[in-house]
Structure formats: C-alpha cells, structure tokens
Amino acid sequence: MADPGVVGLALxxxxxxxxxxxxxxxxxxxxxxxxxxxxxxxxxxxGVLLANALSLVSNLVVLAQTRRAVETRRALLLAVPALIAIVPGAWVARTLPAPLLAITAGGLVLVALIAVLASERARVLRGTPGAVTAGVMSGFMNVTAGVGGPAISLYALSTGWAHRSFVATVQLYFVLLNAASIAAKGWPDLSPATWVVAGGALALGAAAGHRLARLVPPDRARALVAFLAILGSAATVGKALVEL
Incomplete structure (x- = not known):
C-alpha cells in the first residue's frame, strides 16, 4: 500500500x-x-493508476456539465483505436522495471508536449487517418504514462476543432479510455488518507474550475498546463535516472 507521507499528501x-x-x-x-x-x-x-482513476472521476464531472456539446461519433472514432492500443501498453506498464518505466513515462510526456507546443507548424493529424493515429498514441500513453491528452490536443489543433465541442467530446473519450486503462491494470492500492486527500482536492478543483471556465482564456490555461507538466515530467525523469 503506497503511503507518501504528510509532505507527499500535501503535494x-x-x-x-x-x-x-x-x-x-x-x-x-x-x-x-x-x-x-x-x-x-x-x-x-x-502514480499512473491513480492518475487514471482520478481522471475518470474528473471526466464524468465535466461531461455532466458540458454534455450538450458532445460529438459522439468523433469520440468513438478516437476511442476505438485507443482502446486497442491499451493492450500492449498495459503489458509494457507491468513488464518494465520501475525506473525505466518512469523515464519512459516522463519522456513520452515531454515529447508529446513539445509536439503540442509546435503544432501550429505540424498539423499532420487530419481526417480519419489522423484520428486513428491520435487515438493509438493517446491510448498507449494513457496506460503507460497516465497522460493521453497531448496526442488528442495535437489532433484538435490539426483539425481546427472548436474549443467548446472539444472540451465536451474529449470527456466522453477519456471516460472510455480511463475505464479501460483501470480495467487492464487494476485499482491502485493506496492508504485511506491518500484517497481522502486526493478526492477532496479533486472536488475543490472541479468546483473552482467550473467558476473560472468563463474567465480564463483557454490559450493561457493551456500554456500553464504545459509549463507545469514539463516541470513534473523533467523531475520524474531526473529521479528515475538517479535510481538506475
């Protein structure tokens, strides 16, 4: 049972x-x-398992708030190849040594984020082939690194997907993806304190985000997300390199 300690719980x-x-x-x-x-x-x-579990809850909350803008067909077009890619991804997650998996997970996120940040000049994921490619990349990364969003974001930028519909549709997509990832790998074994802290933080964050959604420009929010994720990914890779 994973117990991160008081400082870990706060982080x-x-x-x-x-x-x-x-x-x-x-x-x-x-x-x-x-x-x-x-x-x-x-x-x-x-860590990836907990990210999958909490993401699933977050997806369901946002989906309930934005369900009228969902494009079901596009969500399924992305989800089917992603669900197929989860099978080899789950095997990789169970087979690789912990430090190597951490380097792989952090490295995948870094590479994907760089692609997203450069996507205005690399809008290559278009049409049905683009959706299938994005789904495969997203599914594999979601089950191995806990992060399936960058590939879908690159697809959205490539196709000029309207933000309101995008926000709603990807929630349905990630509900399917995260549920499948958890089914493939099992439920995370964590201390009760970790679940309470994580659940409370999730509820507070969702409530705050709902209020801020109309005030914060999406471009600024994405820039902050990318910045924080790059820092976290770099720290993950660095820690794993020390442990090798």
Whole structure:
C-alpha cells in the first residue's frame, strides 16, 4: 500500500487541485498537470493508476456539465483505436522495471508536449487517418504514462476543432479510455488518507474550475498546463535516472 507521507499528501493535493481545475477549463488539464507529480511521489505504476482513476472521476464531472456539446461519433472514432492500443501498453506498464518505466513515462510526456507546443507548424493529424493515429498514441500513453491528452490536443489543433465541442467530446473519450486503462491494470492500492486527500482536492478543483471556465482564456490555461507538466515530467525523469 503506497503511503507518501504528510509532505507527499500535501503535494498530491496541490497537483490534483490544479489538475481538476484546468481539466474543466481546457478539457485536458488533469492528467497533464497531475500525472507527472503523482508518478514522482507514488512511483510510475501506482502514480499512473491513480492518475487514471482520478481522471475518470474528473471526466464524468465535466461531461455532466458540458454534455450538450458532445460529438459522439468523433469520440468513438478516437476511442476505438485507443482502446486497442491499451493492450500492449498495459503489458509494457507491468513488464518494465520501475525506473525505466518512469523515464519512459516522463519522456513520452515531454515529447508529446513539445509536439503540442509546435503544432501550429505540424498539423499532420487530419481526417480519419489522423484520428486513428491520435487515438493509438493517446491510448498507449494513457496506460503507460497516465497522460493521453497531448496526442488528442495535437489532433484538435490539426483539425481546427472548436474549443467548446472539444472540451465536451474529449470527456466522453477519456471516460472510455480511463475505464479501460483501470480495467487492464487494476485499482491502485493506496492508504485511506491518500484517497481522502486526493478526492477532496479533486472536488475543490472541479468546483473552482467550473467558476473560472468563463474567465480564463483557454490559450493561457493551456500554456500553464504545459509549463507545469514539463516541470513534473523533467523531475520524474531526473529521479528515475538517479535510481538506475
């Protein structure tokens, strides 16, 4: 059973709080912000599992708030290849040594974030082939690194997807993806204190994000998400390199 200690619990609370808030504002913020820090604090396997579990709850909350703007067909077009990619991804997550998996997880997030930040010049994921490619990349990364958003974000930028519809639709997509990831790897074994702190932070972050969604420009929110995720990913890779 993973027990991060008092300081660890405080850091988990901050990561989950900020992640839940940005999830409502940008549609993708939770995993990008929280997963690198959860991996750093709880280890690569348990940290990713907790990110999947909390992401699922966050997705359901935002989906309930934005359900009228969901594009079901596009969500399924992304989800089917992503669900297929979860199978090899789950095997990788269970097979690799912990430090190597941490380096892989953190490195995948860093590479994906760089691609997203450069996406105005690299809008390559278009049409059905683009959706399938994005789904495969997202599914594999979600089950191994706890972060499936960057590939979907790159697809959204490539296709000029309207932000309101994007925020709503990706919640349905990630409900399916996170549920499948948890089913493939199991439920995280955490102390009761960790669940209470994480759950409380998730609720507070979702409430705050709902209020801020109309005030914070999406571009600024995405920039903050990317910045925090890069820091967390770099710290995860650095810690794992020391442990090798």
């Amino acid at each position: 988990i609370a901050v990561a989950v709080l900020v992640g839940a808030g940005t999830q409502r504002i940008t549609g993708l913020g939770f995993a990008l912000v929280s997963a690198p820090f959860l991996v750093l604090l709880l280890g690569p396997f348990t």
